[in-house]
Amino acid sequence: MTGAARGLGRAHALEFARQGASVVVNDIGVALDGGGGDAGPAASVVEEIRALGGDAVADGSDVADWGQAAELVARAVDTFGRLDVLVNNAGFVRDRMFVNLSEQEWDEVLRVHLKGHAATMRHAAEHWRQRAKSGAPVAARVINTCSGAGLLGSVGQSNYAAAKAGIAALTVNAAAELGRYGITANAIAPAARTRMTEQVFAADMARPDDDAFDAMAPENVSPLVVWLGSEESARVTGRVFEVEGGAVRVMTAWRHGAEHDAARRWDPAELGPVVHDLLTRDPTPEPVYGATSQQSRAGGST
Template structure:
């Protein structure tokens, strides 16, 4: 499906990122394996897991290079894009997957825990996308017909909220907004931007949802396997998906759902300035006519 394409996958050493990288290789893509090898909370660093993924890709007959950029560093994100172009001659797709969690109830959340999670998820998506978009825009302005693909990773936490994960939920909500906004801006250059909200067994989810994430022991379909998510990612990054952009897809096991974002609901226009005493009855009427919001995870 992606024969000859060059793809960057961030956070590709483990979990979802590793599954994506291997599936891209199976589908004929050359893969830039990006990971700095941090622990679940973002500390430390070990490049060996990324090199093992690259070796797995080569064992499949594919081509891969490892790049250890901190994706939330503007200059390193630029170097990551340059690595793909310099190594393989081009870049066709970017899969933003890197991230970690520092879960805490909001009233106990530190400033550093807020900054670290928002930085790696939201800025880490924005930085790589910014430099990839600049590369593709340059190609488009030079007269090339660009068919570029971006797949971002949001979360049900970002779409619905998640108790104990306010920093993560806010960052993931930002990624959903980043997706629809850049899709609108970059379409003129031949770039599509979509996002997935995956449910899978990874380091970030195993501790939070231990029971739900357990592996089946009877040979049944493993609904929480990260490999279930990768076919959708590969398709969204393929030439076939050129007419799909600005969309968010929830994917759980074998189920793919289109997630609809904020939209205008019931309204009431006074055709003049409202008086404070009129607001209560009007709001009660609007809420009675509006659908109930989806519940926050964990509420």
């Protein structure tokens, strides 16, 4: 479990432990902007798991470092004798309007989110493939963390949206490649109150009063993650699920839409009416998060 010291990762780790799993609690304890580092939060989650009667170990590997990602996988196998589930959750934000975005802010967010998913998946997949080739049974699960920003876009989060879109594509591709080895790969796009969301969606994510259902509690997301990590989910792979409160929905991927085929090379002057006809026959795209209604309308017609 990467990024498991706080928020969603902590909630997932505790729920897996409640369901009987042994957990490697991976987190380097950085601040929201990726700075600093503190082993304390991961160690605290390990103590919570042990207090529940479970088994856990803390790990401070940088998941976006190829070598350290390999060491993380090896540590899980060496400590518990096997690896069944990889949950990728680590990440941070460097929000900025695109025209103000620095190269460093772009690189760091892509590195932690997208490479941080790819590196752990790559080494876990290698481990499972070797087991499968040796004749050992493999029922392995990868659960990645995408975002509505990556699926629909989000104003002021171009770097984050690009990274999360990459994770969705990586998940689908990995599912197609790795199924032969007994590995499934799915992703969630959660909506919950965490350090990464509380500033952006503060008004919508306030804690409810009294005993009302707290729709934005990160613990609401964890049951689906645990189910996707179970043997019962063996037939589900290459899918992305949105989870918010008590709602679970499947996100529909890019699909082939309306088509005009001239069976010859087009002349540019011909294409205006063709493109406009195609757009009228195709569903209107979902609006980008944070876009005005005018921006949304423009996005649906160009």
